[in-house]
Amino acid sequence: MKINKRMGAVMALTICFTMVFSSVAFAAHDKTYLAMGDNLSKSETKTVLQIFGVDKDDCEVIYVTNKDEHKYLDDYVDSAQIGTKALSCVMINENDGDEIDVETYNINYCTEDMYENALETAGVKGADVVVAGPYPISGTAALVGTIKAYEEMTGTHVSGKVVEAAVEELTTTGDIGEDVGNMDAVADIISDVKEELAENPGMSEEEIIQAIKDAAARAGISLSDANIEKIKNMISKFKGLDIDWGGLFNKAKDLGEKGYDAAKDMGIFDKIKAWIMSLLQ
Secondary structure: OOOOHHHHHHHHHHHHHHHHHHHOOOOOOOOEEEEEEOOOOHHHHHHHHHHHOOOHHHEEEEEEOHHHHHHHHOOOOOHHHHOOOOOOEEEEEEOOOOOEEEEEEEEOOOOHHHHHHHHHHOOOOOEEEEEEEEEEEOOOOHHHHHHHHHHHHHOOOOOHHHHHHHHHHHHHHHHHHHHHOOHHHHHHHHHHHHHHHHHOOOOOHHHHHHHHHHHHHHHOOOOOHHHHHHHHHHHHHHOOOOOOOOHHHHHHHHHOHHHHOOOOOOOHHHHHHHHHHHHHO
16 A cells, blocks of 8 residues: 555654653553651651551652752741751652642642642653641642652652752742732742743743733732742743743644644644644645
8 A cells, every 4th residue: 555745744743643642651650659758757657648548568668858858948948947857748659641630638838739830840740649748737848759759750850950940939839829818829820921931932031021910810810010020030040941841732842833723722632633634635
């Protein structure tokens, strides 16, 4: 059977898409990964494991020290808030997709959206994450444990600068969220601006500021000039880091620019299908 050049190109690109979607998934892992605070007492450890619903002997376990927490948090969080004990705990499992799903227990400062945004910045993909404390704690330090567990799980190193960027995002979201009284809305604003940066990596500072204002208007949130400046400075730092903002969308976009002229609301698979069909026609 003869295959003309156009059909051959379509088949080759379809194979490329398949490779893209399969390459972002975790390698197969049989175990749950835990990042446990190094200063938990026996009773506190028991409490956390009951929350997670796992036996520690059935998991891959790493420990996060207070020194680890201060290493990444000191520039962004008051030292007194970090404290002298590592108590935050994280359970992480791979999932079948590319999304990050976070649940929290006994975390009274960081929201699930805040974790998801920061972990996206750090390059975490395809993960179900549970963050817990033995009693109510802020949970800021849990981000460090999640990234360490992810590195162990995937064998992928996350650079210190990217970890710091994720920490800065988490703490900036928290600070501004407390100021306006809505953590999740601020997380949505920052997420929206990151998506725009993914589509336009060369955004100027003026364009970033306008994107922040537009996202805030969509969220129904009024941001002070000082808070807009904080977000702008943070996003501007991200531009120089090796961060995969767009995930699957950008990987597929690089392979076939023609396939993404469809409406913005179309799903990724619909866009790919539409592009392939246009080639066939």
